[in-house]
Structures are given as structure tokens and as C-alpha cells.
Amino acid sequence: MAAPKLGEFERIARYLAPLAAPGGLELLDDVALIDGPPGEQYVLKTDAIVEGVHFLPKDPADQVAQKLLRVNLSDLAGKGAAPVGYLLTTALPRSRNENWLAAFSRGLARDQAEFGIGLLGGDSVATKGPVTLSVAAIGRVRTGTAVLRRGAQPGDLVFVSGTLGDGALGLMALRGKLPRLKTAARRYLADRYRLPRPRLALGQRLVGTAHAMMDISDGLVADLGHICAVSNVAAVIEAEKLPLSPAARAAITFNPKLLLAALAAGDDYELLFTAAPEAATKLAAVGMELGVAVTAIGRVLAGTGVRVRDAKGAPIRVDSGGYRHF
């Protein structure tokens, strides 16, 4: 699921990067900043989801709506921004009937209430293809405080929020590919796939502490690669430190190759950031306070690229295309 998106990103970025506005952020940070009221900047981000790629045709429409909003809110969280509102574009086949639309709207309403945001406008078009949904999310930060991708420094620790791999494993569970898992574990993973938790409160608390940050949507290794590339640094991940949910741990016990779900799959929408080692204690306390695990999983080094090591220090090869073939 995430792999085509990653390929797409690289395929497109080559052509679109030169078009980036000199005033906004470089395209590779994937959000834009524009001046707001005095002392504030708006953070703008757009994310699209496609039926059959990012959600399944049978997924409940209310949860599709929530996922659409949440993947965008997760981008705002990844910059330390507070959400303001969103624009919505829907391309729907005629076959999506009133019931689907009503449920879709209920999902939006539920998350608008949960996250304190409103719909600011949108466009609705017909398509003969799959449901294609796009949101442009608007957040705000105090001027100059947005946490970008480009601030990682050698000596930093690499941190992630929550647990990794649940989203990808949830999709596998929904597709019947994890038959040996207990029902409760399959349900847990499916829920994580369908309803990401944007880490908005944590993201805002990391302003001033995180040197570089983004949310994980293309997969840990790929996204850490993005941070390293624009920060001109390297990173090493200790695989045994990856935070795993009990359900993910059970799945990986049955099939150790599924560790790749935590390393290379998208759909986690957890925060990935780097910070000075001295911040670790404070970060653990913040996570505790907010009820979100914050885990150090590796280090930033001079150099280029991202390496992954197992408990014995041996390299784990993560083929960014590998996830596709699970």
C-alpha cells in the first residue's frame, strides 16, 4: 500500500521540485508555510487517498472519512502545528449512494468535533474511476517554530511515537493474511489501519525540542531517509528497539519477516523526530503525560543514508519495494 506512494513521490518530486515557490518551504518538506496574523504562520498540507490503494472498497464510509482527515491532521502534527480547518475534494463514482455519503459525512462530523476543526470549502466531481478523496489541511504555529525535516544533527537520537507496523499488519489482517492471529489481535490491527491517531498534542509539545520531525506515512526507513537527505546526515536504527504492539509482536513471532511492516510500511501515522540525547528524559515524561509512548530507536550520524541493525549489530536490508510483496 505504501510502496506505490513512495515510488510515486520520487517519480513526481523530480519534476515538481523545481516549481516550488521561493517564499514557501521547499517541496521536499511537503508542507507550506504562509504568514498569518501577527506572530503566527499557517501550515498547509494536502494528502489524498484512493480506494483500492489507501482504503478498501468495503471499508465503512465514516471510517474512510476519518482516515482522510486524520492522515492530514497527522501531517500537521508532524510540524508541531495546531489544526484550524480543511478543504475537501471528493471524486465519487455514481455508484456511491446517499447512504455512503451520509455515513461519510457522519465520519467527518465526528472527527471535526474530536479535533476542533471545521470544513472551509471544497469541490465535488464525478469520476468513472475509484473514489478519490483529497484534503488540504490548514494548521497554525507561532512564527518560526514549525518543526521541519531539515534540522536533524549528528549526535541526535531518533524517536518515534506509539507503535510501528500496526497499520500495515491491519491491512493484511483485513485481507485475511494473518489467519493464525487471535481475533482480538486482528481487530486491534484492523482498527489501527482504519483509524490512525494523529499525534497533535504530542507534536505541539515537541516544538522547541525536536530538531527535525515528520509523520510516518511512507514507512519508517523511507521517511527517516527523507529527514536525513534534507538534513545532510545519516541515521542508524536498532531494530530491537522498535516499539511494537502486542498484536504486532504476535504477528512477527509467527512470521519474522513481518518485522518489515514496522520498518518499511506506511499507514502508521506516528511521529518520527530527532532530538538531543539530553532531551530523552523530558520526552519520556511528556509521552507519559499524554499517554503516548515515545521511544528512542536509533541515532543520527554524519554521512548519508539510513541503516538498520539487528540485536547483534548485523545489518538488516530493507528493500523499500519489499513491502509490496508481503
Added chain:
Amino acid sequence: MAAPKLGEFERIARYLAPLAAPGGLELLDDVALIDGPPGEQYVLKTDAIVEGVHFLPKDPADQVAQKLLRVNLSDLAGKGAAPVGYLLTTALPRSRNENWLAAFSRGLARDQAEFGIGLLGGDSVATKGPVTLSVAAIGRVRTGTAVLRRGAQPGDLVFVSGTLGDGALGLMALRGKLPRLKTAARRYLADRYRLPRPRLALGQRLVGTAHAMMDISDGLVADLGHICAVSNVAAVIEAEKLPLSPAARAAITFNPKLLLAALAAGDDYELLFTAAPEAATKLAAVGMELGVAVTAIGRVLAGTGVRVRDAKGAPIRVDSGGYRHF
């Protein structure tokens, strides 16, 4: 082409209108306003285009890119805003190769230069369906000066910029449905279909004069209906006053039913606005100065709905779904 969009608009609006943010504009104005730097507001608008609906699979990719940008810039023009930048979302099938992407990017670059805007960010996803492209455009106005849909007053005249119907007739020409037209006329219409001219300079000059304004994307009668509905007024259009290009006039001479292209089809992206009758002379002068025709085509009345009359005063029935059956 525009008809499915109109239906879609109404189908969706019922569900989405209740979700509109109290702080932003009502969803029916289709743009959002948020506070910018002191004295300024940002105007936010999103518009999507789908292959096979809003453009043809064989349309040159650079022109598809330009149309995508221009339909969004046209929305900004319809509020009297100056463009700032845009976010881009692309959902592309794998079959769109590097050549297509390169041409698409060239088209964006060309229009960025022409309209003085930059790409602020975006998302790229894969799809198994048709090319689906979405832009969120950002413009700016002096605080409180955006021209909304809801200001039309009984006694106003109804004005349009440029000529009407060219876009829809251009699509017909491209589909080989206007064989009796001369080649030059067919080319003119096809160009109007493929490359709308967002009336940005005119829109900004209308701030303070236009009481209500929007760009025509769903068709004249439908869009004037939107203005009337939110302004609580009625309007009457004099069909013989519709500004027609020589090519459109020729097509309508061959087939008088094609007048419906000017009345009910979308894809014109001209400005539609109302203003006091005393402003007519000044408006003609502004149009002259900018090289864009400004034509009074009817009047705003007390009541509800939009009526169209022919030269003898007899009603012309415009079935909003009629265009589909050309």
C-alpha cells in the same frame, strides 16, 4: 461535462453544508476566508479535474496542467483576489510515463510564470482509475473586500466577462461534433476549452463595485442560480444579449439549440457579477482598458429563481441537465 459536476455539487452539498466551519464562509460560497497578515485575508479554494470528465485522455499534458491551475485561479478571480500560490494533488495511473509528467510540469511552470504564483506543496498518489488532479489555490484580498455570492440586490444589472459557450462548444469540436464549422473556428473553440483565461485583473478591479460575483464553471444559469439563492433574489437573462464569439455564433447559426452551450454549459470560466446600473459606464471602460468585454445580460429582481427570455420576451426553458444530451 459540466452537468455531472452540477449534480454532484447538489448531491454533496446537502451532506457537507452542515459541516462548514462557523469561522469560514458558508460552504455554498465555495471559498474560505482566513485571516492573513494585518489588513489581509487569504482566500482558499479547491477544484479538481478528472480525465474523461473535465479533460480528454489525449489532451496535451501541458495544457491539462494549465487548465487545472486556471480553473482554480478563476475561482480566485471570482472573489476579486490576487493569487499567491497553490497546493497540488495528483492521482496518476502508472501508464502516465515520464514524458507525460515532464510536459505536465512544463505547463505548470509556464502558468506559474504567467500568473506570478508558486507551488507550495502537494501529494502524489497512484490510482488504477483515471488521472485525477486537484489544486488548492491561495489568494489574498484586503480584509473584508472579497466579493461574495450573497450580495446581489434587486435593481442590479447582471454582467459577464468575455464570451460564453466557447468552452462547451470547444469540447464538442474536439469530439468531432461540429463538422460544419470552419477549421479556424473549431480551433478557436478548442483552445478556449483547453485554456481558460482566469480574469484575475478584472476581478480585482471589480472589488468595491460588484455586489456579488463568482466565476462561471457550472454554467451561466446554474451559477446565477447560486448567486440568487444565497442573495435571496431572482434574475432574468436576456438571451440575445449573451456575448458570443464569432465561432460560437457560427455554431449556433448551424444549430440554434447550441445556444444552450452559452446558457447552461460550464467550462467558460468567465466572471459573473451583479452591480448597480450606474456602474455600467465605468465597467465598460474597465473592460476596454483590460481588453476583456464586460456585458450586461440581465437584471436582478425581487423573488426567486433565474429566468431566460428570448428577443421577443418569450421564456427559454433551460433544463440544467439538458446540456448532457447535446
